[in-house]
Amino acid sequence: xxxxxxxxxxxxxxxxxxxxxxxxxxxxxxxxxxxxxxxxxxxxxxxxxxxxxxxxxxxxxxxxxxxxxxxxxxxxxxxxxxxxxxxxxxxxxxxxxxxxxxxxxxxxxxxxxxxxxxxxxxxxxxxxxxxxxxxxxxxxxxxxxxxxxxxxxxxxxxxxxxxxxxxxxxxxxxxxxxxxxxxx
Numbered sequence: 016x017x018x019x020x021x022x023x024x025x026x027x028x029x030x031x032x033x034x035x036x037x038x039x040x041x042x043x044x045x046x047x048x049x050x051x052x053x054x055x056x057x058x059x060x061x062x063x064x065x066x067x068x069x070x071x072x073x074x075x076x077x078x079x080x081x082x083x084x085x086x087x088x089x090x091x092x093x094x095x096x097x098x099x100x101x102x103x104x105x106x107x108x109x110x111x112x113x114x115x116x117x118x119x120x121x122x123x124x125x126x127x128x129x130x131x132x133x134x135x136x137x138x139x140x141x142x143x144x145x146x147x148x149x150x151x152x153x154x155x156x157x158x159x160x161x162x163x164x165x166x167x168x169x170x171x172x173x174x175x176x177x178x179x180x181x182x183x184x185x186x187x188x189x190x191x192x193x194x195x196x197x198x199x
Contacts, residue, residue, distance in 0.1 A: 018047060018048060018049050019047070019048040019049070019085045019086065019190070019193055019194070019197070020048065020049045020051070020083055020084045020085050020086075021042055021045055021048040021049065021050045021051070021084060021085065021086050021087070021088065021193075022050075022051050022052075022053055022080050022081055022084040022086075022087045022088070023038040023039075023041070023042055023050065023051070023052050023053060023087070023088040023089075023090065024038075024053045024055060024087065024088070024089045024090070024102065024105060025038045025052065025053075025055065025090050025091070026055070026089075026090065026091030026092060026098065026099035026101050026102030026137075027090075027091070027092050027099060027101065028055065028056060028101055032092070033092075033127040033160070033163040033164065033166070033167065034090045034091060034092050034126065034127045034163075035052075035090075036127070036167055036171045037090050037125055037126075037127045037158075037160060037163075037173075037182075038052070038088055038090040038125075039052075039171065040171065040172060040173055040182065041088050041090070041123070041125060041158075041182055041185070041186055042088065044182055044183055044186040045086075045088075045186040045189060045190055046186070046190060048085075051080055051084075053077050053080055053081075053105075054073055054076070054077065055077070055101050055102065055104075055105045056073070057071065057073055057074055057077070057104060057105055057108055058071060059104060060104055060107040060108050060111075065111055070108075070111060070112055071108070074108040074109065074111075074112065075112060077105060077108070077109055078109045078112040078114055078116050079114075079116075081109065081116035081117060081120065082114050082116035084120065085121070085193040085194075085196065085197055086120070086121040086122070086123070086189050086190070086192065086193035087117075087120055087121070087122045087123070087150070088122075088123050088125070088189070089102070089122055089123070089124050089125075089141060089145070090124075090125050090126065090127070091124075091126055091134065091137045091138075091141055092126065092127065092128055092134060092137065093126060093128040093130065093132075093134040093135075093136055093137035094137075096136050097136060097137060097140045098137050098140040098141050098144060099137070102141065103144060106144050106145065106148075110147075110148065115148070115149075117145065117148035117149065117150040118148065118149045118150070119149065119150070119151055119196060120150045120151060120196075121150070121151045121153065121189055121192035121193050121196060122145065122150040122151065122152050122153065123153050123158075123185050123186070123188075123189045124138050124141055124142065124145075124152065124153070125138075125157075125158035125159070125160075125182070125185070126138050126158070126159050126160070127159075127160035127163040127166070128159070128160070128161065128163055129162065129163060129164065130161060130162075131161050131162065132159065132161060133159030133160050133161035133162075133163070134159050134160075134161075135157075135159055138157065138159065151192055151196070153185065153188055153189060153192065155185070156181040156184050156185055157181065158178065158181050158182050158185055160173070160175070160178050166178065
């Protein structure tokens, strides 16, 4: 059987982002798969750009990657009590592509944030933003890494046992749904 394809969307562009660490830790815990970290360095959505030039190549690539994936990990920090502009912009652009890449796609949401809630509001908002696309949004376990700057070892691995256990369970569920969708 062909290896599963897993795509990760990180709502933070910073290379040293703990959300990026969380995305890679999730991919590692997902198990054997071809993992692609999506490029979210996209132009700001602008209907004039779309009308004049069509869908930008990087946006079409992102849409194609989501469509070809067996499962998607969406990770975002919480900025000003909500979803990051980077992630929202990517979702807005992908919604404009001809394909419907999210339909029935198993998706796991997670977040890492400096605050004590670990990005709960960003996950709620991300769910609202993704729902119209009709993905298979996993409901849990919820992975919200609070006080994120102190939750990682030198190799970029989660050190908090509760977070690690929840992440393992979430990735097992994501893998299960990816396999089920593939056999459907």
